[in-house]
Amino acid sequence: MKLLKPIPLALMFGALFSALAATAQDHPLVSVYPGSKLLDRKAVAFDEYKFPVAKMWANKFTKELALEGKVERLEYSNPEERSSLEMFRNYQASLKQSGYQTLYSCSGEECGSGGGNTQVGQFHPGHDTRFISAKLPRAQGDVYVAVVVSGYYHRTYISVVEVRPMDENMTGLAPAASAPRAQASAPIQAEERQAPVSQRAAESSSRGGAKQVVTGVVKGLNAFGIQAKAGSASAKADIVVEGEVETSPFKGNDARIKWARTTATISLRDGRTSKIFTQFNITDKQGSGDYNEAVRRSQTELGKKVAKQINSEIASYFENQ
Known part of the structure; x- marks a missing residue:
């Protein structure tokens, strides 16, 4: 019955087709340092994200923006014979040239104290870590980008949040x-x-x-x-x-x-x-x-x-x- x-x-x-291909490509809104190798890329169509705009203290960022929208995280291995300083300055210049506004930037101990695997990747102040968070104003929704260049882990972590409604x-x-x-x-x-x-x-x-x-x-x-x-x-x-x-x-x-x-x-x-x-x-x-x-x-x-x-x-x- x-x-x-x-x-x-x-x-x-x-x-x-383009969505499947994108899983093996760089993010179109962020230029990646030449020679970097994409290890992982994860995307969520809509989620909340606490976006850091200040230093870390006792393993927590002291100021975060509450964002909602499309969230993507990318992890790269850094090219050989390139220092974290050289790579970081190139990311700073590239973001500025693309119209991004720097919200926070730090290097080494300037980034605070503590550390761990955070929403922006491995973040360890004092261990050759450099960080920048930036914003790109757009009529269709602002874009927020966080870049962590880690000389200690020999990795670069990029987080991209495209603010949009669900x-x-x-x-x-x-x-x-x-x-x-x-x-x-x-x-x-x-x-x-x-x-x-x-x-x-x-x-x-x-x-x-x-x-x-x-x-x-x-x-x-x-x-x-x-x-x-x-x-x-x-x-x-x-x-x-x-x-x-x-x-x-x-x-x-x-x-x-x-x-x-x-x-x-x-x-x-x-x-x-x-x-x-x-x-x-x-x-x-x-x-x-x-x-x-x-x-x-x-x-x-x-x-x-x-x-x-x-x-x-x-x-x-x-x-x-």
Whole structure:
């Protein structure tokens, strides 16, 4: 007996080719010292960021700006036979020539005391560390750049924050009413037995939709550096993700725990040819003292799994082109 009608999903991935290529390139708003080797680049479409504009004291920056927007972090190995001083002065000059305004700059012990792995990278005053934070005013949103040149670690860390508002209504669905959270839950192994029909009908009526799945997929793909957007497919979409999501209850060994199982059936289609190049199913099961909370957990975790699988399938697809 099928109680829950599958909910259709559609995610649009704009400019996917350029987004994938960007993961292996320098940031377009910051010039990098020649000979530096990119080791890591991470991007988040929207997040909060505490931007340092003063020295460190007792392992904490004494003044930070509360920013929100697109956040990217890049890590480079420094070229051989180049001092941190030479590299740092070049970064200072380059930022100035590009229109950035210096908010704070320091070298060595001027940077304060303490140290550690911070939001701007490895920051250790007194250990051949040089730092600059700068701002580029723009009509479409200011850009903040922090550069740490570490002679001690032989690394350069660059953080870029593009101030912008958060994309809203990403799922294209009306917001679901928030479900009450369970006060307590225990990690009890589930035994998959179909719940009685009367129980399934009552519990399925409290289901909050697939919003958490879509949101989880979008966030997960953005974390992988893919520009994901929820909505209907368009001519601008390089890859279209289509699928169905269904959540249903099942009964475990402990009557105090309510279990929810969410399954997604996903198809990936090439936006240029409209050809489906892969399909897969993923399931996640979660339990809680409250069924609504079990549904939320199941859909949230499923979104993460789907994003990871989509990222893998897309990478494999382009490798074979």
